Amino acid sequence: MKKIHIVGLGLLGGSFALALRKSIPEIHFTGFDSNQRNLEDAKNLGIIDEEKLTADPDTDIIILSTPANTLAPLLQEYLNNVGDNTLVIDFGSAKSKLCKSVEEHPKRSQYLAGHPIAGTEYSGPKAAKPDLLENKVFIICEMEKTDIHLKAKAYEILEALNMKIRFMDPEEHDTQLAFVSHLSHISSFMLGKTVLDKMEDDRNIFDMAGSGFASTVRLAKSSPAMWAPIMQENKKNILEALSMYIINLSKFRDKIIEDDYEGVFHEMEKINKIRDILDLQ
Amino acid sequence: MKKIHIVGLGLLGGSFALALRKSIPEIHFTGFDSNQRNLEDAKNLGIIDEEKLTADPDTDIIILSTPANTLAPLLQEYLNNVGDNTLVIDFGSAKSKLCKSVEEHPKRSQYLAGHPIAGTEYSGPKAAKPDLLENKVFIICEMEKTDIHLKAKAYEILEALNMKIRFMDPEEHDTQLAFVSHLSHISSFMLGKTVLDKMEDDRNIFDMAGSGFASTVRLAKSSPAMWAPIMQENKKNILEALSMYIINLSKFRDKIIEDDYEGVFHEMEKINKIRDILDLQ
Numbered sequence: 001m002k003k004i005h006i007v008g009l010g011l012l013g014g015s016f017a018l019a020l021r022k023s024i025p026e027i028h029f030t031g032f033d034s035n036q037r038n039l040e041d042a043k044n045l046g047i048i049d050e051e052k053l054t055a056d057p058d059t060d061i062i063i064l065s066t067p068a069n070t071l072a073p074l075l076q077e078y079l080n081n082v083g084d085n086t087l088v089i090d091f092g093s094a095k096s097k098l099c100k101s102v103e104e105h106p107k108r109s110q111y112l113a114g115h116p117i118a119g120t121e122y123s124g125p126k127a128a129k130p131d132l133l134e135n136k137v138f139i140i141c142e143m144e145k146t147d148i149h150l151k152a153k154a155y156e157i158l159e160a161l162n163m164k165i166r167f168m169d170p171e172e173h174d175t176q177l178a179f180v181s182h183l184s185h186i187s188s189f190m191l192g193k194t195v196l197d198k199m200e201d202d203r204n205i206f207d208m209a210g211s212g213f214a215s216t217v218r219l220a221k222s223s224p225a226m227w228a229p230i231m232q233e234n235k236k237n238i239l240e241a242l243s244m245y246i247i248n249l250s251k252f253r254d255k256i257i258e259d260d261y262e263g264v265f266h267e268m269e270k271i272n273k274i275r276d277i278l279d280l281q
Numbered sequence: 282m283k284k285i286h287i288v289g290l291g292l293l294g295g296s297f298a299l300a301l302r303k304s305i306p307e308i309h310f311t312g313f314d315s316n317q318r319n320l321e322d323a324k325n326l327g328i329i330d331e332e333k334l335t336a337d338p339d340t341d342i343i344i345l346s347t348p349a350n351t352l353a354p355l356l357q358e359y360l361n362n363v364g365d366n367t368l369v370i371d372f373g374s375a376k377s378k379l380c381k382s383v384e385e386h387p388k389r390s391q392y393l394a395g396h397p398i399a400g401t402e403y404s405g406p407k408a409a410k411p412d413l414l415e416n417k418v419f420i421i422c423e424m425e426k427t428d429i430h431l432k433a434k435a436y437e438i439l440e441a442l443n444m445k446i447r448f449m450d451p452e453e454h455d456t457q458l459a460f461v462s463h464l465s466h467i468s469s470f471m472l473g474k475t476v477l478d479k480m481e482d483d484r485n486i487f488d489m490a491g492s493g494f495a496s497t498v499r500l501a502k503s504s505p506a507m508w509a510p511i512m513q514e515n516k517k518n519i520l521e522a523l524s525m526y527i528i529n530l531s532k533f534r535d536k537i538i539e540d541d542y543e544g545v546f547h548e549m550e551k552i553n554k555i556r557d558i559l560d561l562q
Contacts, residue, residue, distance in 0.1 A: 209462070252467060
């Protein structure tokens with residue numbers, strides 16, 4: 001492993017490089033970001049050694065870590081020009097459309113569909129942290145479609161990063177992520193909106209907000225440039241999750257309207273089982 | 282300050298006693314909890330010195346820290362029997378109905394309507410922590426209705442606890458809390474329900490859940506015995522907040538249905554201003 005090229009030097013791409021540098025210091029990192037400021041920051045922070053618009057032909061791995069809706073054309077372009085021993089990995093949060101977009105590509109076997117389950121509400125290279133990926137799950141989709149020798153390169157870096165590999169098919173991935181990740185972001189953004197709309201410029205209200213509000217609304221700080229495209233790329237599953245959520249909220253509201261507090265109690269009690277599940281993690 | 286009696290020895294009542302013991306060690310704490318196990322735990326954990334069903338006549342302060350729907354009858358009963366130099370304070374999350382219920386009480390001036398803005402998703406005396414209230418906001422409603430000499434006792438303990446006092450009228454309190462606290466709990470419970478319903482026994486799904494899900498769903502671990510009564514006591518405001526939330530979610534869903542990702546982006550971008558507000562806290 002000598003050369004890695006990263007396209008998109010934000011939170012994930014940056015954290016990936018910072019962590020890998022620690023365990024495999026001899027890797028030379030090249031990279032690019034269409035945002036000039038991110039590019040400068042990434043150089044200054046030691047995320048990449050060298051700015052390069054395209055990857056050298058002897059690059060071991062190309063990482064695509066840009067917003068979800070830019071990945072299909074980027075992947076197409078990088079596969080078209082890829083060196084024979086180069087593996088292309090994307091870090092996107094939606095996998096079905098992306099995998100379909102390259103299923104007939106002659107170099108499909110040089111692509112690995114990946115998704116590191118890690119993030120914070122902050123974005124950009126300055127938010128990158130060497131421990132962000134540590135012990136986190138890395139999902140691989142359609143693993144059988146990737147060349148076995150190139151796949152070994154992916155395993156080498158995932159092991160160096162201390163990540164837990166999970167295999168899923170793209171549709172399963174997209175459904176599950178819609179429920180456990182994408183929906184959380186929408187619920188949090190809309191919670192933020194509801195409070196902001198009500199309170200307008202009354203900042204005192206936030207004084208009243210205990211840590212409960214801060215944690216449920218935290219994701220509303222997330223980057224729209226990352227999240228709006230995810231809504232687009234995982235539209236079908238997100239609409240399913242969001243509709244179920246709205247129905248559940250409406251039924252809960254009906255219970256309150258009908259003064260059915262026993263029903264409210266039992267509903268909450270059933271949901272409490274999430275304690276056992278989450279505390280196992 | 283020599284004697285404090287606490288009714289309801291859970292997270293808040295327990296944390297209050299543990300913290301106050303540290304700064305004013307000479308106070309003798311008596312107390313009661315209708316749950317025998319909580320009562321035993323509170324004694325074993327040193328939350329109270331002595332179990333007592335009713336407060337001694339020379340008690341300085343009686344704290345009522347029980348579920349929201351039990352407070353009105355309890356407050357009535359304690360005020361009926363209160364000693365001349367005793368102040369009764371409640372810690373309830375809803376204030377309008379409670380304040381109204383005693384507005385004609387001949388001993389109204391011996392009551393202080395309080396609400397410490399602090400909590401965790403855990404409950405019971407074992408969850409109590411001496412630093413839970415530290416630096417948190419303590420809301421006082423209708424402060425002008427409390428006797429000035431008795432109020433001094435409240436200030437003495439709030440200062441000892443290092444809490445920040447805010448004054449609000451009960452209606453304002455209930456509206457604001459519906460938005461920044463009660464709604465967060467509902468959004469979190471229903472998020473938990475939506476994921477549990479979809480995934481049923483597929484625990485693997487929770488592997489996929491990054492820290493984003495864990496933080497937005499954290500409040501779904503909260504105690505139904507505490508929260509169902511809050512829905513009841515602050516019904517009107519909670520319904521308003523919840524309805525606004527459902528409308529916002531539905532409009533956001535419409536944008537996704539219509540492929541209006543620019544609209545999605547701008548919506549998220551506007552909500553991002555919550556960063557500045559929260560980061561000021």
